[in-house]
Amino acid sequence: MPDNAAAADPAPLSVDHGAPLPAPAATRLAVIGAGPVGLTLALFAARLWPEASITVFDARPPSLDVSADPRTLALSLGSIQLLQRLQAWPAAQAQPIVQVHVSQAPPTLTGVPIRPELTIRALDEGVPQLGAVLRYGQVVAPLQQAWMQECEAAPSRCQLRLGTPVAAVKPMAGGAVEVDAGIAEPFDLAVIAEGGVFADQPRKSLARDYRQTAWVGSVELEVSGRPTDDPPGTAYERFTRHGPVALLPLPREAADAPNLRRAALVWCVPSDDDPVAPLDDHQRGVVLSTLLPEGAGRLRALGPLKRFTLGLNAERTLVQGRQVRIGNAAQTLHPVAGQGLNLGLRDAFTLVSGLSGAPSLDAALRRVEWSRAPDRWSMIAATDFLARSFTWQLPGLAALRGLGIAALQAMPPVKSALARQMMFGRR
DSSP: OOOOOGGGSSSOOOOOTTSOOOOOSOOEEEEEOOSHHHHHHHHHHHHHOTTOEEEEEESSOTTOOGGGOOOEEEEEHHHHHHHHHTTOOOGGGOEEEOEEEEEEOSSSOTTOOOOOEEEEEHHHHTSSOSEEEEEHHHHHHHHHHHHHHHHHHOTTTEEEEETOOOOEEEEOGGGOEEEESSSEEEESEEEEOOOOOGGGSOOOSEEEEEEEEEEEEEEEEEOOSSTTSOOTTEEEEEEOSSOEEEEEEEOOOTTOOTTEEEEEEEEEEESTTOSSTTOOHHHHHHHHHHHSOGGGOEEEEEOOOEEEEEEEEEOSOSEETTEEEOGGGTEEOOGGGOOHHHHHHHHHHHHHHHHTTOSOHHHHHHHHHHHHHHHHHHHHHHHHHHHHHTTOOOTTHHHHHHHHHHHHHHOHHHHHHHHHHHHHOOO
């Protein structure tokens, strides 16, 4: 599977590293959070703004091995392209997603001769892959290494300050901001990219507890070798009466049998009447087996599960003076569409490109806010609607959802438009 998919996007995001742009009015930039979104922003800024000074702060200790973080991430093709342009895409460690299968578990459409299933294939969209799956540490480690190389090459303008939590960011006279990380320092712009999970976040201006829990872990599946098996690299979204169940394909291991597949699991259920919590591991496996689509294969093993509270936590505006929030610091979403990190990476790219060469920083920030609004709010609205729909006790709602899935499958142009938005965001 080729990993360089930049040419597949008819309107690719482009960064010409050979032609640096003038630095924006902000020449002193503070990036708070050395996760994938913060590091991506810092790298783009360093390479596009050769005269700017950029400092990345993070509370994690310098001795922490970020590559060991086992959390699973799904990146869209657009996100892969961004990381490729930064030469920080670990293609050898990633599992390409070549197909997405969306379906609804029965009972759903009694007496109606249609199948509530939707299949999006990379081949049909003219791209080598729709996205990829890999571990959080596998994404962050090459980004951090690339940023450390920037710091070594230009120590006077690029810094990485690990083990340095930021206590506060406050406005100063003249439009600057003061970053308090033990010693208060002035910057022209502070970008907050430190997100965290919903349960640990202070509530933002738009907050909603879905009263849902995500059980997260990994599974082993055994396929039969029959034509009904889905191809390797298939991701699944299965709507059940309790909530969505997602499987993300993981890379094979050397000792795996040919018919064995591995996948990351996200199993969403109501928090108030959690059907998973009282079960032991064997019982959870039995229940999960009844929820998976036939093409996924037979559940052979279910690993340990961890649970997380789900909710929406979003700022109404990204920009407050000379402070900008991006990624999970701006919007924490339900995982039903797997788009949180992808949205954050687009935040980072748009901010850097939107400020490049801008004579007025404040005017440019307002333009960035407006340019991000369609992509950002359409994704917030879509995930919020889907998440809340599982709490609605309306007769026939499941049937309507199934009809909607079947209708998308029957309308290739609409299905293709949906696939493009999931790959590249709304433009």
